Amino acid sequence: MKEQIDTLPVNEAFESGDECPFCVLERQSEQRALRYVIGPGASYMEPDVRAATDSKGFCRQHFKRLYDYGNSLGNALVMQTYFVGLQKELENEIEGLELPGKRGLFSKKPQEEMSILQWAERKTGSCFLCDRLEYNMDRYYTTFFYLIKDGEFRKKAENCKGFCMHHFTELLQQARTKLPNGQIEWFYETVCALMKENLARVQGDLDWFIDKFDYRNASAPWKNSKDAVSRSMQKLQGGYPADPPFKQD
Numbered sequence: 171m172k173e174q175i176d177t178l179p180v181n182e183a184f185e186s187g188d189e190c191p192f193c194v195l196e197r198q199s200e201q202r203a204l205r206y207v208i209g210p211g212a213s214y215m216e217p218d219v220r221a222a223t224d225s226k227g228f229c230r231q232h233f234k235r236l237y238d239y240g241n242s243l244g245n246a247l248v249m250q251t252y253f254v255g256l257q258k259e260l261e262n263e264i265e266g267l268e269l270p271g272k273r274g275l276f277s278k279k280p281q282e283e284m285s286i287l288q289w290a291e292r293k294t295g296s297c298f299l300c301d302r303l304e305y306n307m308d309r310y311y312t313t314f315f316y317l318i319k320d321g322e323f324r325k326k327a328e329n330c331k332g333f334c335m336h337h338f339t340e341l342l343q344q345a346r347t348k349l350p351n352g353q354i355e356w357f358y359e360t361v362c363a364l365m366k367e368n369l370a371r372v373q374g375d376l377d378w379f380i381d382k383f384d385y386r387n388a389s390a391p392w393k394n395s396k397d398a399v400s401r402s403m404q405k406l407q408g409g410y411p412a413d414p415p416f417k418q419d
């Protein structure tokens with residue numbers, strides 16, 4: 171095994187019994203990244219980290235995560251320098267602003283893209299935490315496709331509970347470049363079978379959750395259905411709707 175590939179987290183995720191091993195890895199990775207950005211190590215005070223957050227900013231979802239994490243002063247400092255750069259750039263955009271030509275009433279031709287629009291889209295469309303997550307997930311997929319050459323890991327994968335639709339999609343995308351030649355058949359057969367079997371299982375849990383509201387089933391056991399709503403949501407789009415906010419210790 172190559173030293174530079176850390177296989178432990180992927181192995182553990184596939185042993186976790188979760189609805190999706192890649193959701194497990196994504197949650198770990200996101201919490202680690204949050205702690206890194208705004209946590210006790212105070213890396214937001216390091217010039218190179220600040221330069222990166224100043225350049226990329228954060229998306230809406232990750233501002234929510236940063237807010238929930240709870241380091242208000244840290245968040246304020248990170249945003250302060252971002253605001254300075256943002257306003258400087260806006261000033262430049264306004265200076266170079268060229269109004270688009272008026273369209274004729276019946277012209278179907280779209281207006282030429284204005285550079286200020288492209289700038290604004292770029293500013294709101296990038297996120298330091300999303301980039302970090304994407305980088306880490308990419309490495310986990312690489313590790314997965316490396317590990318499936320090993321029979322023992324393949325057995326582990328065959329016994330997992332499948333994947334959420336979000337990570338199933340990513341797995342198929344990643345397979346286009348990372349799937350080893352010798353495992354093509356195994357991969358598609360196993361992954362498709364896992365999806366089929368486990369979507370049906372989760373739907374069964376959801377069905378029983380609904381049936382439990384029938385008064386005739388009031389005293390019947392919940393079986394695996396108590397958390398069927400959150401697990402179904404995870405199965406459909408990934409993530410953990412029932413998770414409490416991730417906060418600083």
Ligand SMILES: [Zn+2]
Pocket residue numbers: 190191192193194333334335336337338408409
């Ligand atoms: Zn997932």
Ligand SMILES: [Zn+2]
Pocket residue numbers: 228229230231232297298299300301
């Ligand atoms: Zn983000």
